[in-house]
Amino acid sequence: MHQTILITGATSGIGEATAKLFASKGYSIIISGRREDRLKALAKELESASYKAEILLLPLDIRNRQDVDCAIENLSPEWQNIDILVNNAGLSQGLDPIHRADVDDWERMIDTNVKGLLYMSRKVAPLMVSRQKGHIINIGSIAGREVYTNGNVYCATKFAVDALTQAMRKDLLEFGIRVSQVAPGAVNTEFSTVRFHGDTQRADAVYKGYSPLLASDIAEIIWFVASRPPHVNVNDILVMPTAQASASHFSKKSD
Numbered sequence: 001m002h003q004t005i006l007i008t009g010a011t012s013g014i015g016e017a018t019a020k021l022f023a024s025k026g027y028s029i030i031i032s033g034r035r036e037d038r039l040k041a042l043a044k045e046l047e048s049a050s051y052k053a054e055i056l057l058l059p060l061d062i063r064n065r066q067d068v069d070c071a072i073e074n075l076s077p078e079w080q081n082i083d084i085l086v087n088n089a090g091l092s093q094g095l096d097p098i099h100r101a102d103v104d105d106w107e108r109m110i111d112t113n114v115k116g117l118l119y120m121s122r123k124v125a126p127l128m129v130s131r132q133k134g135h136i137i138n139i140g141s142i143a144g145r146e147v148y149t150n151g152n153v154y155c156a157t158k159f160a161v162d163a164l165t166q167a168m169r170k171d172l173l174e175f176g177i178r179v180s181q182v183a184p185g186a187v188n189t190e191f192s193t194v195r196f197h198g199d200t201q202r203a204d205a206v207y208k209g210y211s212p213l214l215a216s217d218i219a220e221i222i223w224f225v226a227s228r229p230p231h232v233n234v235n236d237i238l239v240m241p242t243a244q245a246s247a248s249h250f251s252k253k254s255d
């Protein structure tokens, strides 16, 4: 049966890898993110002979509630049949103690990771409720299980994702809608470059001396979660690099 997935934050990292994997499985895909040029390039690739996927672009800033509302309301009836929503768009900004961190960084993380996820879910969940089917997969983090030094607000937003995943599962239970969380440890994406405001040297150091997870590793787990039979819901998966035992406990080799 024809299936549609909406992936937020598809311009990079985990979201982009997930779009590619689901395209290879024959899904129609709504790809969202702020960088329209990247959405267009991804759409071109996924529509090409190697994937032949049907793609819809939803360029938007997930922090803008009105834009999220309009984007979902203006989907054609066919594209509103969203089977899977992957709430993946998110970011970290800064790594500073509570008394020195930049409050603007805090606002960006809360607005994106918590409020953005809520705006999108609030518009897509009713579409799923009306069809009595659907699957919401939230991308949490090890940072939503344990706090680490200077992780303060980023960790708080991912603890919120964990809480919201549990809450959504209860609220949507009677409608047969599955709600899952995939919570990774360190994944080598643009995440650290964004956290350190474009300082690629500092970002590269995060992934040195061990094998971090790759975006494709997480895409495969999202696929596993999504492809269980309808009576099976994977509530939660915490997945780490073999060389990472906790949020701040790594086995790294120096050069």
Ligand code: NDP
Binding pocket: 008, 009, 010, 011, 012, 013, 014, 015, 032, 033, 034, 035, 060, 061, 062, 063, 088, 089, 090, 091, 092, 112, 116, 139, 140, 141, 142, 183, 184, 185, 186, 187, 188, 189, 190, 191, 192, 194, 215
């Ligand atoms: P990337 O930086 O590579 O990707 C983040 C994606 O989120 C981009 O596509 C970006 O698109 C999108 N995004 C960010 N802000 C907004 C916004 N305001 N509106 C719309 N889209 C936005 O990082 P990852 O792939 O690693 O991150 C994906 C998710 O995984 C995040 O929720 C992150 O917290 C989580 N995660 C990451 C881990 C890691 O170690 N990398 C570990 C655990 C969880 P654009 O900039 O074009 O808007």
Ligand code: 8X3
Binding pocket: 140, 141, 142, 143, 151, 154, 184, 185, 186, 187, 247
């Ligand atoms: C991203 C992983 O450990 O940098 O969520 O917070 S971590």
